[in-house]
Each structure stands twice: as C-alpha cells, then as structure tokens.
Amino acid sequence: MVQKSTVVVVSPATLQPLFEVPCATPADIDAAVAKAEQGFASWRKVPVAERVAILQKFCTLFEQKKAQVGETIVSQMGRPVRYAAGEVGGVLERANYMISVAEESLADEVIESTDAVHRFLRKEPLGPVFIIAAWNYPYLTMVNNVVPALLAGNAVLLKQSPQTPKCADLFVETFHQAGVPEQVVQVMHTDDNGADYLVRHQGIQYVSFTGSVAVGKTIRQSIGNAERLIGLGMELGGKDPAYVLADADLDFAAENIVDGAFFNSGQCCCSIERCYVHSDVYESFLQKAVAIAQNYKLGDPSDPETTMGPMAHVRFADKVRAQIAEAVVKGAKLLVQTDRYFPNDKPGTTYVGPQIITDVTHDMTVMQEETFGPVLVVIPVHSDKEAVELMNDSTYGLTASIWTQDADKALEIGNQIECGTWFMNRCDYIDPALAWVGAKDSGLGFSMSKHGFDQFIRPKSYHLRLKQ
Structure with missing residues (x-):
C-alpha cells in the first residue's frame, strides 16, 4: 500500500500548524480522472441552458457563505477579516457575467443555411481539464476558469495551492450543492509530484495554471516531455507599472496607486510595483503616498482594526526583505520608517510593513523581478517617451495604468505599452467583460470575456450539402 504524503497548512499569523491534508496517490489520481471521464460523458449532453441554471444556483448558495469564505481566507492566507469576505463579491461578479453570456457564446455559429447547403461551427467541450489555482486570491483564481469550463461542458479536476486547500473544498462543495454532479467537478489535493502526474495524465485534455512564471514554464515543459498535444493556459506574474502625469488628480492617484x-x-499579480511620476508633481505625489502608507495598521488579520495582515509565508516575506536590502545597498532610499510605524515588521516573521522606495535603478532586483509584497518603487520621469521606455523595460506585461485627465493621451501612450490590460485612472481590477491576458512572461492564453470560453472548447465544423 502506497503511503500518502500530506500537506501541512501553517497559519501566516502565528506560524503554527492549522491542519494536515492527505495528498492523492497516483492510484487516487487515476481513479479521479476515470470518474471525470464518466462525468464528462453525461455533463456534455446537458443543454447549456440547464448548466446555466445550475451555476446560477451556485451563485445564490455561494453568496450565503460569506462568513465561511472569510474564515478560510483569514486563517489560511492571512488577509484581514475586514476585507476577507469581499472576495465573494468578485466571484459573483465574474461568475454572473460568464453565466449571462454562456448561451450566446457557446451557441452554434451558422455560416450558411439554405435549401442547398448548411454550414456551421459547433463548440464542443474538451473533456476532463486540470485547473491549478493560486493562494493569493483563492476563490477569484478558481472562478476565472472553473465556471467557464463547466459552462462549456467540461469536467474539472481542481487543485488549489497547498496554502489554501480548504478554499477549494468549500468552492467545490457549493457546486455539488447547486447540482453539478460530483464526478464533474472534483478537488485534487496533491503535492508537486501528484500535480506533475496529473499534468502528464493521458486523460487530461487541458491544463490551466495561475501562479509563478517558474512553475508555469515547468508545467509547459512537463506537457512537452509527455509528448502531449493539449492546450495550456497560464496567468503568471507581473511587475505592473503606473504613470502619473502632471495633470493627474494627485490625491486620487496617490490613494488608488497606494491601495493598488x-x-x-501586495500579494497580487496585478499590483502596482513600479510607479513613474512626472517630475513636475513627483515630490507632491511622494508626500501624499508616504502619508497614506504610514496610516496602515499592520497586525493580526482577525482584528477588525487591521488593514494589512501578514504575508502568506515566511519565505515570501524573506524574499521581499531581500529585495529591499539589496536596493538599499545599491543606493536606494526607504521613505517609510518601519521601526516607528510598523514595529512588528521583524526578520523571521511574516509581517512586512508597507514600504515606498526611491533612488532606484532598473538594474536592481526590486525593479526586475516580481516582488509580490507591500513595496512601491517611485521614480521621476521628464517625458512621456521616457515613461514608455521604462514601463516596457520588464520581462512582464500583465497590466499597466496611466493617471491623467487626457483620454486621448491615455490611448496614445497605451498603444505603446506591452501589456494585457491598460487602465486609465484605475488599477488592480479584472473586468469580467474584458479578456484577462498577459503579454511577455505574464501569461499564455486568457480568461474572462465572451472569448473566455474559447480555451475550453474545440470548434467542430459541419458542412452539409443538402442538394446534389
């Protein structure tokens, strides 16, 4: 009998073990894929309108679980309780949009229909798909792909990060309560070896991954090594820039950029990590941003007064501190007095206070690698040309934003920026009606929008000659 490995989930707040989760063995995985294949055979025949009704019920049930959702987020990844249940609203916004456009998006596309010829495209589901979600927004990174995959008629095997496994349990339990058959959507608790086994499994017809660039590239290599001709969608990291023009509403820009x-x-793929500010308003923007940063309350995520909780793991906090330390050695300046405002920010803990850094150069790690923590670098620029060059000086390209009153200039500059989403006067937001897509190392494929179903279907062409 194969001994099961386990994942130990540690509280970000206390660094004490919370619980253990047994990991699926290869035999367990084989059985789950077989169940998914059986479930797919029947689920694909369910009319889209019926799938829509079932997922509408899912939304109703999920909304009723705000307290449970909040508890899983606070305990497993450390988000402050005052914000934790807010993820429910995002799930409902995205799910309801995809549900609202499902029948239109998945309908046959008729090319020609006459007495002589009938030509059309039918959108067929792929089969069992393996979806790997991320811990930083556990429910939002699940809903982006699980909902369109199910609406399109696929079976889903869902793996959540080992940091937040019970989020997947609650999510999938709600689908089952709504009427999605248990064989059609299953949670897969696995370690890295089990995930790799699933990626290579002959029964899996598509893989969707949300996470780091390094792991994404490993998954792509695993699929290639297995000589599998299946699709792969990846939403990876970011080093997202903002550009504040001289005509921007500085109070509004500072408040939103700091929040972003x-x-x-700062544990968000599309958080603002680089901020370029026109030299005419640079000092004023800095003053406003620092004042906002100093007002955060860093502490226990279960305390309603806390506005910034711990990072999800010590190794994430260590990475942030290492980037800050290297920048300082190379001449960067820290503007937030951590010891004064955030005394619980100490080495070896998960607590990292917000920091604003100036006097940086693009050869510093903090400007090249994703930080994924509460660090904002602010740099003065003297022209739009300089801003565009610096914004594009990154291997990432998820989102970017401009802060100005001039929409024409926003579009002109946006056309030059290498990114998947371009914002004017906002940031850190996924609009479910728009494609969520990354340029360069920030991703492969996309989710959301009417086209978000495309990754989960295969068009099949029908050409019927009715008269000979």
Missing part, C-alpha cells in the same frame, strides 16, 4: 500596491499585502 499594498492591498492584500
């Missing part, structure tokens, strides 16, 4: 940098302790 520090919300969720």
Whole structure:
C-alpha cells in the first residue's frame, strides 16, 4: 500500500500548524480522472441552458457563505477579516457575467443555411481539464476558469495551492450543492509530484495554471516531455507599472496607486510595483503616498482594526526583505520608517510593513523581478517617451495604468505599452467583460470575456450539402 504524503497548512499569523491534508496517490489520481471521464460523458449532453441554471444556483448558495469564505481566507492566507469576505463579491461578479453570456457564446455559429447547403461551427467541450489555482486570491483564481469550463461542458479536476486547500473544498462543495454532479467537478489535493502526474495524465485534455512564471514554464515543459498535444493556459506574474502625469488628480492617484500596491499585502499579480511620476508633481505625489502608507495598521488579520495582515509565508516575506536590502545597498532610499510605524515588521516573521522606495535603478532586483509584497518603487520621469521606455523595460506585461485627465493621451501612450490590460485612472481590477491576458512572461492564453470560453472548447465544423 502506497503511503500518502500530506500537506501541512501553517497559519501566516502565528506560524503554527492549522491542519494536515492527505495528498492523492497516483492510484487516487487515476481513479479521479476515470470518474471525470464518466462525468464528462453525461455533463456534455446537458443543454447549456440547464448548466446555466445550475451555476446560477451556485451563485445564490455561494453568496450565503460569506462568513465561511472569510474564515478560510483569514486563517489560511492571512488577509484581514475586514476585507476577507469581499472576495465573494468578485466571484459573483465574474461568475454572473460568464453565466449571462454562456448561451450566446457557446451557441452554434451558422455560416450558411439554405435549401442547398448548411454550414456551421459547433463548440464542443474538451473533456476532463486540470485547473491549478493560486493562494493569493483563492476563490477569484478558481472562478476565472472553473465556471467557464463547466459552462462549456467540461469536467474539472481542481487543485488549489497547498496554502489554501480548504478554499477549494468549500468552492467545490457549493457546486455539488447547486447540482453539478460530483464526478464533474472534483478537488485534487496533491503535492508537486501528484500535480506533475496529473499534468502528464493521458486523460487530461487541458491544463490551466495561475501562479509563478517558474512553475508555469515547468508545467509547459512537463506537457512537452509527455509528448502531449493539449492546450495550456497560464496567468503568471507581473511587475505592473503606473504613470502619473502632471495633470493627474494627485490625491486620487496617490490613494488608488497606494491601495493598488499594498492591498492584500501586495500579494497580487496585478499590483502596482513600479510607479513613474512626472517630475513636475513627483515630490507632491511622494508626500501624499508616504502619508497614506504610514496610516496602515499592520497586525493580526482577525482584528477588525487591521488593514494589512501578514504575508502568506515566511519565505515570501524573506524574499521581499531581500529585495529591499539589496536596493538599499545599491543606493536606494526607504521613505517609510518601519521601526516607528510598523514595529512588528521583524526578520523571521511574516509581517512586512508597507514600504515606498526611491533612488532606484532598473538594474536592481526590486525593479526586475516580481516582488509580490507591500513595496512601491517611485521614480521621476521628464517625458512621456521616457515613461514608455521604462514601463516596457520588464520581462512582464500583465497590466499597466496611466493617471491623467487626457483620454486621448491615455490611448496614445497605451498603444505603446506591452501589456494585457491598460487602465486609465484605475488599477488592480479584472473586468469580467474584458479578456484577462498577459503579454511577455505574464501569461499564455486568457480568461474572462465572451472569448473566455474559447480555451475550453474545440470548434467542430459541419458542412452539409443538402442538394446534389
């Protein structure tokens, strides 16, 4: 009998073990894939309208679980309780949009229909798909792909990060309560070896991954090594820039950019990590941003007064501190007095206070690698040309934003920026009606929008000659 490995989930707040989760063995995985294949055979025949009704019920049930959702987020990844249940609203916004456009998006596309010829495209589901979600927004990174995959008629095997496994349990339990058959959507608790086994499994017809660039590239290599001709969608990291023009509303820009940098302790793929500010308003912007940063309350995520909780793991906090330390050695300046405002920010802990850094250069790690923590680098620029060059000086390209009153200039500059989403006067937001896509190392494929179903279907062409 194969001994099961386990994942030990540690509290980000206390660094004490919370619980253990047994990991699926290869035999368990084989059985789950077989169940998914059986479930797919029947689920694909369910009319889209019926799938829509079932997922509408899912939304109703999920909304009723705000307290449970909040508890799983606070305990497993450390988001402050005052924000934790807010993820429910995001799930409902995205799910309801995809549900609302499902029948239109998945309908046959008729090319020609006459007495002589009938030509059309039918959108067929792929089969069992393996979806790997991320811990930083556990429910939002699940809903982006699980909902369209199910609506399109696929069976889903869902793996959540080992940091937040019970989020997947609650999510899938709600689908089952809504009427999605248990064989059609299953949670897979696995270690890295089990995940690799699933990626290579002959029964899996598509893989969707949300996470780091390094792991994404490993998954792509695993699929290639297994000589599998299946699709792969990846939503990876970011080093997202903002550009503040001289005509921007500085109070509004500072408030939103700081929030976009520090919300969720900066643990967001599309958080603002680089901020370029026109030299005419640079000093004024800095003053406003620092004042906002100093007002955060870093502490226990279960305390309603806390506005910034711990990072999800000590190794994430260590990475942030290492980037800051290297920048300082190379001449960077720290503007937030951590010891004064955030005394619980100490080495070896998960607590990292918000930091604003100036006097940086693009050869510093903090400007090249994803930080994924509460750090905002602010750099003065003297022209739009300089800003564009610096914004594009990154291997990432998820989102970018401009802060100005001039929409024409926003579009002109946006056309030059290498990114998947371009914002004017906002940031850190996924609009479910728009494609969520990354350029360069920030991703492969996309989710959301009417086209978000495309990754989970295979068009099949029908050409019927009715008269000979």
